[in-house]
Amino acid sequence: MAALEDPIEINGVEIPNRLYRAPLLECAGNGPDAVETLIDDLEPAAASGVGLICQGATIVRGEGGCAAPGMTRVHDPAFVSRLSRLTDRIHDHGSRIFLQLEHGGLRSMETWHAEYRAENPALGQLAVSEPPWQLRLLDRIGILSYDPHVLSTEEVYELAVDFGRSAAYAIEAGYDGVHLSGANMGIIQQFCSPFYNRRTDEFGGSPEARLEFPALVHDEIRERAGDVPLITKVPAETPAPPRPLVTRKLSLEDGVEMARRLERIGYDAVVPVETSVVWDMSVVRGEYPDRAWANEALREGYDAAFGGPGRRRLVSVGNRLESIVYDTESAWNESFCRRVRERVSIPVLAEGGIRERSTMDRLLGSSGNEGVRTGSSGAPPACEMVGLARPFYAEPRLGARLLEPETDETGVLCGSCNNCTVPQATGAPGICRTPSVLRRRGELERAGAYERQ
Structure with missing residues (x-):
């Protein structure tokens, strides 16, 4: 059993506590201000005592593959070397x-962002296989746009080299480790998922072959x-659309077995997440963001992204329906994490809807500040580390309130309203x-709640 304040070691790297800032979209891009933007976004969490900072998904190639505007690319060693300023600042705080490395594949902006497609007409998506019929149907009725290039066997090897090369640049720049975006419908999940992967070479077919790309x-x-x-x-693709719309997907049992095989391959820790086969609110569960959609200053940007006012309204309606299906649920990956932890010996990291210090203590099997490590709920630990993402948009220095709290107010301010994500x-x-x-964050700031003791 462990407390949130206890250190943990992952493959020789000691992390000072078990709280981590889960990957978020920092919107830094690769421009002249990119490094400063990343420092502004990430350093406050380290300054507040958070043990591990996971920089959000960065793209391993120089073109294509971005799932959203503003994603940073790490294919260029000259640019990545500049990120040593960021890693030095994080290390200055002891964190x-x-x-996190990523390529969007079929989830890329080449699929859904109308203005980006118009500006890059020759740029198609990388695909593991021909898109499944459900996605081809969305293309035919004009909701999405697919012009995929199915990777040859040789090109799969080349893509893996890009991941390896970007990782080497990052380590040279002072990063302490590498986090693969193996879920959220990126290309790694697309290789692992029977929904996407219909290949007949060594990277497709059996569950073992579908793991050949992560290997x-x-x-x-x-x-x-x-x-x-x-x-x-x-990933476990449990929130996927119901049968008969999706019959081939990763079950919880498949996800547990995948974690076991990844440990045998040599991965040092896993982050089990229940996600869909399509890009939806299964990864940002919560409320319908009325304020974000009603923001007139953002409407021009929405229209450029989705292809006009009519399509903007259509996406908004879909967002409202998804918010009903994927309403707020505390620690929604807890059950999956527990099942994985029973079957692997490497650390399990939990994230997704974790909002209270008491929930973190339960997941870690700790009774919290009392220092008793018998497990407050009587259940074994579900994980070795706990991560939060959107709450750091609301409280950049959140760690100071959660680690060794001085008051009973140890819940986050974030209500999962998603006014941060849709824009x-x-x-x-x-x-x-x-x-x-x-307003509440301002009150806490004035009261000194974000100052480390």
């Missing part, structure tokens, strides 16, 4: 920083970056836009 990425990272901490998300489709930064939350 560690991992870089190849592991080998490339080990060869190029060395024996550094390497973690990955592990990111326009390239707007990920910030809290809810007045009641901002």
Whole structure:
């Protein structure tokens, strides 16, 4: 049993406590201000005592593959070397920083962002296989746009090299480890999922073959970056659309078995997440963001992204329906994490809807500040670390309130209203836009709640 304040080691790297800032979209891009933007976004969490900072998904290639505007690319060693300023700042506070690597594949902006498609007519999506019939239907009726390039066997190997090369650049720049975006419908999940992967070469067919791409990425990272901490998300596609719309998907049992195989491959930790086969609110469960959709200053950006006012309204309606299906649920990956932890010996990291210190103590099997490690609920621990994402948009220095709290107010201010996430489709930064939350944060700031003791 462990407390949130206890250190943990992942493949030789000691992390000072078990709280981590889960990957978020920092909207920094690769421009001249990119490094400063990342420092502004990430350093406050480290300054507040958070043990591990996971920089949000960065793209391993120079074109295509971005799932949203403002994503940072890490294919260029000259640019990545500049990120040493960021890693130095994180280390100055005693924290560690991992870089999350990603490629969107069919989830990329080439699929859904109308203005981006118009500006890049020759740029198609990378696909593991021909898109499934459900996605081709969405293309025919004009909701999405697919012009995929199915990766050849040789090109799969080349993509894995890009992951390995970017990891090596990151480690050289001072990052402490690598985090693969193995879920949220990115290309790694697309390789692992029977919904997407219909390949007939060594990267498709059986469940074992569908894991050959993450195995190849592991080998490339080990060869190029060395024996550094390497973690990955592990998906279970349980929130996917119901049968008969989706009959081929990853069950919870499939996700548990995948985690076992990833441990055998050599991964150092896993992050089990229940996610859909399509890009929806299964990863940002919560309320319908009325304020975000009603923001007149953002409407032009929405229209550019979705293809006009009519399509903007259609996406808004879909967002409202999804908010009913995926309403707020505390620690929604807890059951999956527990099942994985029973079957692996590497650390399990939990994230998704964790909002209270008491929930963190339960997940870690700790009774919290009393120092008794017998487990407050009588259940074994579900994980070795707990992560929060959107709450750091609302409270950049949240760690100071959660670690060794001085008061009983140890819940986060974030109410999962999603007014921070929807505007990111326009390239707007990920910030809290809810007045009641901002007012309360100001009160806490004036009371010194975000100062480390």
